[in-house]
Amino acid sequence: GAPAEPPPIRRLDETVVNRIAAGEVIHRPSNALKELIENSLDAGATSIAITVKDGGMKMLQIQDNGHGIRTEDLAIVCERFTTSKLREYEDLSRIQTYGFRGEALASISHVAHLSITTKRADSECAYRASYADGRLAAAKGGGRSEPEPCAGNNGTTITAEDLFYNIRSRRDALRNTREEYSRIFEVASRYSIHNAGVAFTCRKAGAAKADLSTAQGATAIANIRQVFGGKVAGALVEFGQADEDLEVEFKGHVSSAAHEMHKTVFLLFINHRLVEHTPIRRAVEALYASILPKASRPFVYLDLRIRPERVDVNVHPTKREVRFLNEDAIIGRIVDCIHRRVLGTNDAREFAVRD
Ligand code: ADP
Ligand code: MG
Secondary structure, three states, X not given: OOOOXXXXXXXXXXXXXXXXXXXXXXXXXXHHHHHHHHHHHHOOOOEEEEEEEHHHOOEEEEEEOOOOOOHHHOOOOXXXXXXXXXXXXXXXXXXXXXXXXXXXXXXXXXXXXXXXXXXXXXXXXXXXXXXXXXXXXXXXXXXXXXXXXXXXXXXXEEEEEOOXXXXXHHHHHOOOHHHHHHHHHHHHHHHHHHOOEOEEEEEEOOOOOOOEEOOEOOOHHHHHHHHHOHHHHHOEEEEEEEEOXXXXXXXXXXXXXOOOOOOOEEEEEEXXXXXXXXXXXXXXXXXXXXXXXXXXXXXXXXXXXXXXXXEEOOOOOOOOEOEEXXXXXHHHHHHHHHHHHHHHHHHHHHHOOOO
């Protein structure tokens, strides 16, 4: 028969486009939290307090003591592609901040009810503003609401409520609030280890005790101890190396061959971003599989710094994955370095007095 009529092509509504794009950046509460923590760190915060209701689905709040947001910027801060961090495309290759494309707050505002309270040190009062779909929320009497002066501490508090209220399928897929809370805790605790010195707390709303509470000026080991326990912290060896040819530097803590765990714990930061990198993880796991008894797995905290020009952080909307040059060679150096250190502890054990 005759071919069917082609369906007409229509331009999508702007709100639909924005909601789809936002859903790609923010998959679940823990993605939103990662972006918000990175913003607080970018703002120079030394104290970050996270409060969570229903696994972050009902509410996710993060309070920092960073430099705040200029009152005059509050009107545009949640628009897509508004940022204080990037001007030219070329800047991307030497970016020192976590953020760069001004998408996080915009994305969150498209899938949650977002409000910001912020106070700069030189301002007499704080300002509070509410947002919807990238803009200041609609005012009761029509038009847009204005930021309102209020009391507040120096720094910024961002509150996201009713996450995915407008994406039913996503909300339904995230019903397990315990699972979401554990992912939130994972992101918060890992950033607290990598940013030891900055005080982090993470708690469920209304809970008397925080689940995570690291001290200002604490060490990475102290924070590992708090999160993973004394047994893990006590079994770690430090490793590190700089390589001028490859323009990389790495350091971290790994469990010694003597330590037995049942699940691999892998904290990987590349240029201070918490990321996944399957080839690195596999290579380190393979090394441990050749050293450790069958059922035990390593603890690895790896802080890898690569010259920014050699890294592409813009490969994935969530920035969860990165690519870099000379991957195989760099992985080889890391594995060799860990291998030597872990064997070193083995040797020491042979001579150590057993208790
Ligand atoms: P990006 O981080 O890529 O610039 P975001 O959407 O995450 O984009 O944030 C937009 C802008 O809002 C940032 O560039 C920054 O100027 C400001 N901002 C966001 N969060 C904070 C915060 N906690 N403290 C100070 N400024 C912030
Ligand atoms: Mg950001």
